[in-house]
Amino acid sequence: MATDYPQTGPLNAPELDSLLIREVRPYGEGELVNVLVRDGVIASLDAGDATAERVVEGRGGVLLPGLVDMHVHFREPGREDAEAIATGSRAAARGGFTAVFTMANTTPVIDQPVLADAVWAKGQEAGLCDVHPVGAITKNREGKQLAELGMMADSQARVRVFSDDGTCVDNSALMRRAVEYSKAHDVLLAQHCADPVATEAAVAHEGPTAARLGLRGWPRAAEESIVARDLLLSRDYGGRVHICHASTAGTVALLKWAKEQGIEVSAEVTPHHLLLTDARLETYDAVNKVNPPLREDSDVAALRQALLDGVLDCVATDHAPHAAVNKCCEFDHALPGMLGLETSLAIIAEIFVRAGLADWRWVAKVMSERPAQITKLPGHGRPLAVGEPANLAVVAEDRPWTVKPRELASKAENTPFAGMEFHTKVAATVLRGKVTHEG
Numbered sequence: 001m002a003t004d005y006p007q008t009g010p011l012n013a014p015e016l017d018s019l020l021i022r023e024v025r026p027y028g029e030g031e032l033v034n035v036l037v038r039d040g041v042i043a044s045l046d047a048g049d050a051t052a053e054r055v056v057e058g059r060g061g062v063l064l065p066g067l068v069d070m071h072v073h074f075r076e077p078g079r080e081d082a083e084a085i086a087t088g089s090r091a092a093a094r095g096g097f098t099a100v101f102t103m104a105n106t107t108p109v110i111d112q113p114v115l116a117d118a119v120w121a122k123g124q125e126a127g128l129c130d131v132h133p134v135g136a137i138t139k140n141r142e143g144k145q146l147a148e149l150g151m152m153a154d155s156q157a158r159v160r161v162f163s164d165d166g167t168c169v170d171n172s173a174l175m176r177r178a179v180e181y182s183k184a185h186d187v188l189l190a191q192h193c194a195d196p197v198a199t200e201a202a203v204a205h206e207g208p209t210a211a212r213l214g215l216r217g218w219p220r221a222a223e224e225s226i227v228a229r230d231l232l233l234s235r236d237y238g239g240r241v242h243i244c245h246a247s248t249a250g251t252v253a254l255l256k257w258a259k260e261q262g263i264e265v266s267a268e269v270t271p272h273h274l275l276l277t278d279a280r281l282e283t284y285d286a287v288n289k290v291n292p293p294l295r296e297d298s299d300v301a302a303l304r305q306a307l308l309d310g311v312l313d314c315v316a317t318d319h320a321p322h323a324a325v326n327k328c329c330e331f332d333h334a335l336p337g338m339l340g341l342e343t344s345l346a347i348i349a350e351i352f353v354r355a356g357l358a359d360w361r362w363v364a365k366v367m368s369e370r371p372a373q374i375t376k377l378p379g380h381g382r383p384l385a386v387g388e389p390a391n392l393a394v395v396a397e398d399r400p401w402t403v404k405p406r407e408l409a410s411k412a413e414n415t416p417f418a419g420m421e422f423h424t425k426v427a428a429t430v431l432r433g434k435v436t437h438e439g
């Protein structure tokens with residue numbers, strides 16, 4: 001019943017003993033300060049004219065704890081043509097992330113300790129962000145037999161989050177067993193909520209747009225019925241359930257009810273479900289195909305409010321790179337998913353901070369602190385304070401930029417945000433005192 005995570009290896013030992021981050025405002029509050037980092041730890045938040053081996057110019061930017069993304073797809077092993085752990089890690093660093101959880105739907109599926117250990121080791125080798133493998137809940141993600149959760153939990157990678165993401169664990173008896181197991185091992189079950197029968201061959205949100213375009217619709221109830229079932233399983237058997245990529249107003253209502261009952265549930269929302277609707281489908285461009293699908297304005301409004309209210313706990317990108325061959329094809333045949341890591345902070349800043357709905361402390365909460373708490377990940381999502389690990393992001397609040405797929409660090413280019421202008425950019429990222437991105 002260990003709740004520890006693996007030791008970060010010597011590969012990630014800071015290159016330098018000291019780093020000075022000049023002229024930043026922690027959480028975007030108060031005066032500009034110089035921050036001194038020594039041996040991978042914050043040594044001073046008021047370092048004056050201290051010197052260091054390396055200097056990062058903050059230029060008045062906002063200092064945040066390094067972001068944590070509990071839902072990405074790095075495609076290694078199996079589809080390194082779309083993304084690899086090294087390229088995904090670079091995208092993460094450029095997006096301000098210092099830790100990510102990469103999903104198990106690789107080829108082969110991450111359902112054994114040896115595979116989880118390999119993912120962790122490759123992430124440490126890349127040295128740009130901590131890449132924690134998510135283990136599959138069922139063997140080969142087939143939904144038939146539980147995978148060896150305990151063995152993966154005890155492996156070198158110390159797997160603490162399990163998910164069949166990409167598919168739903170729809171068998172209720174099996175999910176009940178998983179919930180019981182998760183309680184015994186104190187691990188998190190992240191559910192991809194989509195009733196497979198109700199969503200068979202579905203490619204778009206069920207509504208007037210899909211009907212007009214002749215696309216097979218994906219009803220809200222297919223998500224909400226699984227959310228409701230899993231909340232009840234958690235209530236009755238006590239495991240920690242996490243709802244992946246909440247996409248409907250009804251899911252929000254169910255989560256609110258569950259939290260009022262004291263059920264220990266958490267939920268994430270993606271930047272794309274917070275920004276885009278199924279109006280994007282008019283062009284039939286499969287770059288907008290994603291699972292769960294883009295919904296309607298009323299859902300977007302409910303998701304935004306729920307994130308502000310804490311009914312939704314955190315932002316997760318569901319960064320889902322796909323090779324051009326799997327996206328530049330008929331809508332029905334394209335694979336679902338979109339890139340997220342390099343645009344997420346800019347989108348959240350645009351919707352919430354620049355619109356005056358939230359401040360940077362709140363961004364730190366939903367993009368760093370809460371995901372680290374939900375995954376019980378130590379060392380990340382910590383307060384900006386002396387003695388804490390120097391996992392940091394520096395954000396330029398007013399540096400307009402336009403998303404150009406070719407210029408992203410990801411191997412894939414499937415971003416629906418191509419051509420959009422955002423105002424906020426990650427200027428630097430620091431992992432345990434090492435500068436992993438500066439731009």
Ligand code: DOR
Nearest residue numbers: 165166290291320336337
């Ligand atoms: O759009 C999606 N893409 N949703 C998922 O659940 C899986 C993901 C993928 O692996 O591409």
Ligand code: ZN
Nearest residue numbers: 103165166318
């Ligand atoms: Zn996913």
